[in-house]
Amino acid sequence: xxxxxxxxxxxxxxxGDNSIINCAYSNSASDYFIWYKQESGKGPQFIIDIRSxxxxxxxxxxxxxxxKTVKHLSxxxxxxxxxxxxxxxxxxxxxxxxxxxxxxxxxTKLSVIx
Amino acid sequence: xxxxxxxxxxxxxxxxxSVKIECRSLDFQATTMFWYRQFPKQSLMLMATSNEGSKxxxxxxxxxxxxxxxxxxxxxxxxxxxxxxxxxxSFYICSASPxxxxxxxIYFGEGSWxxxx
Numbered sequence: 018x019x020x021x022x023x024x025x026x027x028x029x030x031x032x033g034d035n036s037i038i039n040c041a042y043s044n045s046a047s048d049y050f051i052w053y054k055q056e057s058g059k060g061p062q063f064i065i066d067i068r069s070x071x072x073x074x075x076x077x078x079x080x081x082x083x084x085k086t087v088k089h090l091s092x093x094x095x096x097x098x099x100x101x102x103x104x105x106x107x108x109x110x111x112x113x114x115x116x117x118x119x120x121x122x123x124x125t126k127l128s129v130i131x
Numbered sequence: 132x133x134x135x136x137x138x139x140x141x142x143x144x145x146x147x148x149s150v151k152i153e154c155r156s157l158d159f160q161a162t163t164m165f166w167y168r169q170f171p172k173q174s175l176m177l178m179a180t181s182n183e184g185s186k187x188x189x190x191x192x193x194x195x196x197x198x199x200x201x202x203x204x205x206x207x208x209x210x211x212x213x214x215x216x217x218x219x220x221s222f223y224i225c226s227a228s229p230x231x232x233x234x235x236x237i238y239f240g241e242g243s244w245x246x247x248x
Contacts, residue, residue: 025173058222059241060137060224060239061224110237116180117165119177119226120177121176122174123173
C-alpha cells in the first residue's frame with residue numbers, strides 16, 4: 018500500500034511463510050528495476066534486479082515479478098526468516114538516459130514474527 | 132566484488148559549521164557517482180549527480196551552494212554540507228557503478244549519519 022505521511026507500510030509475516038512486497042513505479046520509460054533491502058542504519062543492499070524485457074526473475078529464495086502494463090513490481094520471499102526483517106525498496110532506472118541514477122519507491126517494512 | 136565506501140559513518144557537528152563526507156569506489160573507477168539523502172522512515176531521495184571533472188548536477192530543490200560536491204578523481208566524490216543546520220541532519224548515501232563491465236550493477240555505500248546540534 019501507499020505510505021501516509023512519515024509512516025512506512027508494514028508487512029508482518031510468520032517465520033517460514035512466504036512474503037510478497039509490492040511496488041508501483043512511476044516512469045513508463047523505466048527499463049531496469051531493482052529491489053533493495055535496508056537494515057536499520059545501513060545503506061541499501063542489492064537483492065535482485067530485472068530488466069523490462071522480462072516479467073519474472075528468480076534468485077535464491079526471492080522472485081521478482083514485473084507487470085509493465087500497470088507499472089507494478091513485486092518481490093516474493095520464500096520461507097521468510099527473521100533475518101529478512103528490514104525495509105525493502107524498489108528502485109527504477111531508465112538506462113536510455115545513460116545514467117545510473119535511481120528513483121526509489123516509498124519502501125515497505127517487513128517484520129518477521131518468530 | 133566492487134565496493135563503495137563512505138567516510139565518516141557517523142558525524143556530529145555544530146550548527147553553522149561545515150562537514151565533508153567522502154564516497155570512494157574501492158576497486159573500480161566511476162565517472163559518475165550519486166548522492167542520496169534519507170530522512171528517518173522515508174525513502175532515499177536523489178540529491179545530485181557527481182560528475183568527474185565537471186560540475187555536479189543537482190535535483191530540483193537542492194541548494195548547490197549548501198551541498199558542495201567535488202568529484203576530483205575517478206574513485207572519489209565528496210559532499211560538503213556547508214553552514215549546517217539541524218534540519219540537515221539526515222542519512223547521506225552515495226552510489227556508483229563500474230558500468231557495463233559489471234552488467235551495470237549499482238553499488239551503494241554504507242551511508243553517513245549526520246547530526247547537527
